[in-house]
Amino acid sequence: xxxxxxxxxxxxxxxxxxxxxxxxxxxxxxxxxxxxxxxxxxxxxxxxxxxxxxxxxxxxxxxxxxxxxxxxxxxxxxxxxxxxxxxxxxxxxxxxxxxxxxxxxxxxxxxxxxxxxxxxxxxxxxxxxxxxxxxxxxxxxxxxxxxxxxxxxxxxxxxxxxxxxxxxxxxxxxxxxxxxxxxxxxxxxxxxxxxxxxxxxxxxxxxxxxxxxxxxxxxxxxxxxxxxxxxxxxxxxxxxxxxxxxxxxxxxxxxxxxxxxxxxxxxxxxxxxxxxxxxxxxxxxxxxxxxxxxxxxxxxxxxxxxxxxxxxxxxxxxxxxxxxxxxxxxxxxxxxxxxxxxxxxxxxxxxxxxxxxxxxxxxxxxxxxxxxxxxxxxxxxxxxxxxxxxxxxxxxxxxxxxxxxxxxxxxxxxxxxxxxxxxxxxxxxxxxxxxxxxxxxxxxxxxxxxxxxxxxxxxxxxxxxxxxxxxxxxxxxxxxxxxxxxxxxxxxxxxxxxx
Amino acid sequence: xxxxxxxxxxxxxxxxxxxxxxxxxxxxxxxxxxxxxxxxxxxxxxxxxxxxxxxxxxxxxxxxxxxxxxxxxxxxxxxxxxxxxxxxxxxxxxxxxxxxxxxxxxxxxxxxxxxxxxxxxxxxxxxxxxxxxxxxxxxxxxxxxxxxxxxxxxxxxxxxxxxxxxxxxxxxxxxxxxxxxxxxxxxxxxxxxxxxxxxxxxxxxxxxxxxxxxxxxxxxxxxxxxxxxxxxxxxxxxxxxxxxxxxxxxxxxxxxxxxxxxxxxxxxxxxxxxxxxxxxxxxxxxxxxxxxxxxxxxxxxxxxxxxxxxxxxxxxxxxxxxxxxxxxxxxxxxxxxxxxxxxx
Ligand SMILES: Nc1ncnc2c1ncn2[C@@H]1O[C@H](COP(=O)(O)OP(=O)(O)OP(=O)(O)O)[C@@H](O)[C@H]1O
Ligand SMILES: [Mg+2]
Numbered sequence: 001x002x003x004x005x006x007x008x009x010x011x012x013x014x015x016x017x018x019x020x021x022x023x024x025x026x027x028x029x030x031x032x033x034x035x036x037x038x039x040x041x042x043x044x045x046x047x048x049x050x051x052x053x054x055x056x057x058x059x060x061x062x063x064x065x066x067x068x069x070x071x072x073x074x075x076x077x078x079x080x081x082x083x084x085x086x087x088x089x090x091x092x093x094x095x096x097x098x099x100x101x102x103x104x105x106x107x108x109x110x111x112x113x114x115x116x117x118x119x120x121x122x123x124x125x126x127x128x129x130x131x132x133x134x135x136x137x138x139x140x141x142x143x144x145x146x147x148x149x150x151x152x153x154x155x156x157x158x159x160x161x162x163x164x165x166x167x168x169x170x171x172x173x174x175x176x177x178x179x180x181x182x183x184x185x186x187x188x189x190x191x192x193x194x195x196x197x198x199x200x201x202x203x204x205x206x207x208x209x210x211x212x213x214x215x216x217x218x219x220x221x222x223x224x225x226x227x228x229x230x231x232x233x234x235x236x237x238x239x240x241x242x243x244x245x246x247x248x249x250x251x252x253x254x255x256x257x258x259x260x261x262x263x264x265x266x267x268x269x270x271x272x273x274x275x276x277x278x279x280x281x282x283x284x285x286x287x288x289x290x291x292x293x294x295x296x297x298x299x300x301x302x303x304x305x306x307x308x309x310x311x312x313x314x315x316x317x318x319x320x321x322x323x324x325x326x327x328x329x330x331x332x333x334x335x336x337x338x339x340x341x342x343x344x345x346x347x348x349x350x351x352x353x354x355x356x357x358x359x360x361x362x363x364x365x366x367x368x369x370x371x372x373x374x375x376x377x378x379x380x381x382x383x384x385x386x387x388x389x390x391x392x393x394x395x396x397x398x399x400x401x402x403x404x405x406x407x408x409x410x411x412x413x414x415x416x417x418x419x420x421x422x423x424x425x426x427x428x429x430x431x432x433x434x435x436x437x438x439x440x441x442x443x444x445x446x447x448x449x450x451x452x453x454x455x456x457x458x459x460x461x462x463x464x465x466x467x468x469x470x471x472x473x474x475x476x477x478x479x480x481x482x483x484x485x486x487x488x489x490x491x492x493x494x495x496x497x498x499x
Numbered sequence: 500x501x502x503x504x505x506x507x508x509x510x511x512x513x514x515x516x517x518x519x520x521x522x523x524x525x526x527x528x529x530x531x532x533x534x535x536x537x538x539x540x541x542x543x544x545x546x547x548x549x550x551x552x553x554x555x556x557x558x559x560x561x562x563x564x565x566x567x568x569x570x571x572x573x574x575x576x577x578x579x580x581x582x583x584x585x586x587x588x589x590x591x592x593x594x595x596x597x598x599x600x601x602x603x604x605x606x607x608x609x610x611x612x613x614x615x616x617x618x619x620x621x622x623x624x625x626x627x628x629x630x631x632x633x634x635x636x637x638x639x640x641x642x643x644x645x646x647x648x649x650x651x652x653x654x655x656x657x658x659x660x661x662x663x664x665x666x667x668x669x670x671x672x673x674x675x676x677x678x679x680x681x682x683x684x685x686x687x688x689x690x691x692x693x694x695x696x697x698x699x700x701x702x703x704x705x706x707x708x709x710x711x712x713x714x715x716x717x718x719x720x721x722x723x724x725x726x727x728x729x730x731x732x733x734x735x736x737x738x739x740x741x742x743x744x745x746x747x748x749x750x751x752x753x754x755x756x757x758x759x760x761x762x763x764x765x766x767x768x769x770x771x772x773x774x775x776x777x778x779x780x781x782x783x784x785x786x787x788x789x790x791x792x793x794x795x796x797x798x799x800x801x802x803x804x805x806x807x808x809x810x811x812x813x814x815x816x817x818x819x820x821x822x823x824x825x826x827x828x829x830x831x832x833x834x835x836x837x838x839x840x841x842x843x
Contacts, residue, residue, distance in 0.1 A: 312724065336727030350725050352718045354785060363715055364726045366708050373706050416726065 005068060007032045007196055008053065008165060013062035015048055017403060020394060022048040023060070024220040030165065030196045035187060037207035037228065038200040040217030040240055041435045042407025043393045046200050047089055049217075050167045053198075054086035055079030085163035089170045089200075089406045089433070090348060093154050095143025100125035102142050103157045132156045133182050147346055148174035148298035148461070159186060166190070167198045170406070172206065173432045174345070176297040176461050177496060184210045202407075202435050204233045216240055241437045255489040259471050264288040265323070267424050267455035268340075270309070273318035278304040279479045282318070286424065286455040291446060293470025294459045297499055301479035302459045303345065306428050309457070310342035311335035322423070336364070339423030343413050343430060345459075350413045353402035357392070358383035360401050361416045368420055386415035391441060407434045414442065424455045431465050443468050463492045475499050526834035527779040527786060531794045534777075534827050538798060542805030549808045556687075562774075562800035563693040564589075564752040566793075569771045570700040571744030573792045574737040576775050577704070578717045579784025580644040582741045584633065586768035587655035588626050589749030590761070594659050596622035596675060596750045597668035597759040608666050615672030622750060623743065629655060630742025634735035644738070659761055667760040671753055679754020689751050696744065701789035713737060717784025774799050777827040779834065798827060 006029040015023040023045045055073035103125040125138040151174045216224040216239040224239040269285040278301045286292045307313040311329025329335045362379035383397040390411045431439040473485040475498040483498040543550035575582045599618035636647035678688045704710035716723045753759040778795025780787025806816045
């Protein structure tokens with residue numbers, strides 16, 4: 001790696017949002033042709049620093065030096081012009097535009113009269129995506145594609161935008177292992193061509209594998225910066241969240257043993273569920289006090305399956321029975337009444353960004369705590385308890401949800417169902433975007449719920465998530481159940497093999 | 500650089516920042532209020548007859564019918580929907596209540612006289628029914644509210660036309676006459692009714708579970724659905740509430756104007772929408788409320804009334820009115836942006 005002058009240097013960056021200090025005197029340097037890994041707890045300030053670099057936050061104090069000259073971006077456009085592009089943690093695609101338009105967002109090819117050249121745009125977008133291993137009709141509406149594919153397209157757009165500084169804020173959270181591999185190969189190629197890349201992730205192994213340099217954030221400060229080759233996972237975790245918890249997060253390379261099935265009543269029985277092209281003849285049941293993991297690559301039909309369980313989609317065929325009673329859910333309200341709770345994989349779909357945290361948490365229990373009139377003090381009390389239990393930071397229930405960091409928002413999405421535990425909890429990607437400490441918290445919460453006799457279904461494209469939580473695992477592939485693991489040995493490799 | 504330095508730097512910046520953040524997040528509520536104060540001061544200076552107690556009473560009376568209609572519309576807009584049929588429903592309800600009342604012999608309408616209470620109940624049932632049709636189209640069939648209520652506007656106008664057939668009716672039940680055109684202790688009943696309805700709307704939106712659901716559905720419909728709310732039921736309810744408020748406004752309006760005829764309420768559609776939006780309720784839903792609508796009503800009332808007190812070409816007034824409304828709307832959109840930026 002050239003150890004010469006950094007391409008970008010930030011000095012003593014301080015940024016506060018109202019009363020919340022997100023960054024306190026942070027120094028950060030990025031060299032040409034380097035992949036710079038960024039790790040830190042939820043709310044540590046990673047996204048905030050990157051948004052400063054990408055021109056999203058123009059209001060901060062400190063020095064911003066690009067190519068040796070002090071500058072200041074006033075907008076995202078300025079950053080673009082300087083060759084800086086970012087993939088945001090929250091998907092920032094335009095769902096109503098076509099895939100091709102999204103790929104070219106902001107600089108569509110036009111002819112001399114200024115008309116968009118549709119055919120050329122579609123062709124070039126298709127070629128670009130194919131180079132990245134994405135096979136999709138460039139004219140389809142982006143919002144109709146699964147969220148993982150949308151994320152891939154967004155990543156591809158930024159990678160091929162020709163930027164010389166590329167920032168990826170948790171880009172892999174919705175990707176399947178082969179896609180992650182492809183992404184890493186592309187990142188390394190771009191690095192070798194001289195591009196500088198910042199890569200944020202809560203998957204420490206990924207960070208260690210792909211980056212040259214790793215920086216650790218904690219509580220708005222930079223606490224460590226080392227070469228990736230000279231550090232280790234426990235050392236990084238210790239720097240992130242302190243001593244004593246460095247053993248967190250199993251890697252599941254060795255076999256673990258699934259417990260024998262318990263003789264408890266069946267809470268939910270799904271039989272022969274089919275849905276258009278997404279699901280074929282899926283049957284399973286979940287018992288009280290059991291966690292069922294449903295694993296599969298992106299696009300395997302998980303998302304649709306979860307939505308059927310919560311009454312958001314209706315199956316073409318097949319039936320659901322809750323505690324032995326046949327049910328037809330005509331709305332999500334029906335499903336909730338039957339005792340089912342649901343957390344979708346995308347928090348944008350689950351949360352009210354302009355409302356305070358406590359209203360986000362109390363929304364799903366309002367009908368239990370009040371018949372006609374609201375009881376705000378009771379709502380706050382319930383919210384406060386969940387905030388404590390899940391260690392949501394900052395611990396202020398009056399704050400608008402949009403002011404929380406991504407990982408903390410995810411915790412709120414879970415918190416809203418926990419104040420009055422349902423009979424069956426359906427969790428899609430429950431730990432996506434959470435730091436190692438928070439993941440551990442979620443694991444304990446789910447185990448607690450299981451001990452209380454709840455049935456839980458965990459759907460994930462991350463093998464670790466499923467392995468850390470499930471007592472029994474079924475694997476979905478192209479909409480069908482291809483394998484069930486119960487009362488036997490299982491590991492990450494076996495799981496991947498089955499998918 | 501020591502960390503101590505950065506902490507003090509941040510502490511110094513904290514206080515003005517917090518104030519600025521509060522101001523910015525309250526922009527939606529502050530801006531319309533400032534507009535109102537500016538307009539009021541301007542007319543008070545420009546015309547000696549404007550800032551009098553008498554004229555204040557006039558303004559209150561002038562905004563009452565709009566106010567009653569706007570209560571329901573506030574619910575609809577908070578849910579990020581729109582109701583274009585309110586004026587037509589007000590009209591048809593006003594006509595219906597006259598249709599079921601015995602008219603003077605010179606009125607040439609084949610009407611069906613009934614006792615006053617029955618006429619009122621039938622008229623209310625009619626507007627509720629039209630609201631239900633709106634609700635059905637929006638939630639069960641899935642027609643966007645803009646289109647559905649546009650159709651309803653025509654349907655209601657059609658029913659009106661069939662009932663009066665180009666004639667004018669004058670008589671309405673005594674209760675409606677009292678509430679619409681008489682005063683108690685110097686305060687017109689219609690102002691009292693409008694105030695009570697606005698208060699009621701405010702209480703429902705702020706203190707009831709249903710009110711919270713309205714805000715949540717407007718704030719993020721998908722999230723409301725994933726929280727297990729019955730979104731369709733809530734949307735359907737606000738359409739019915741809107742139609743009933745419009746109906747009440749229509750009945751009292753007919754008594755207030757002293758006649759029931761076709762197209763009598765046409766201007767009330769835009770006025771009600773303007774009152775809600777100028778007051779700062781977001782057309783994208785989830786933000787605002789009756790408080791905003793009240794400020795919006797006063798902005799409109801002061802503007803309409805004030806322009807009559809100053810000496811300008813009456814044709815120019817229409818243009819000026821439009822420009823001022825545009826300015827208020829720009830402020831509204833701008834306030835929305837500021838807020839989004841703070842919540843980024
Ligand atoms: N727009 C905002 N308004 C107010 N506070 C904010 C805003 N954005 C971020 N913050 C606060 O700044 C702090 C840092 O947030 P940031 O998003 O940078 O964390 P992060 O390291 O990216 O965390 P995560 O891993 O959860 O994404 C958090 O305490 C957060 O609540
Ligand atoms: Mg982040």
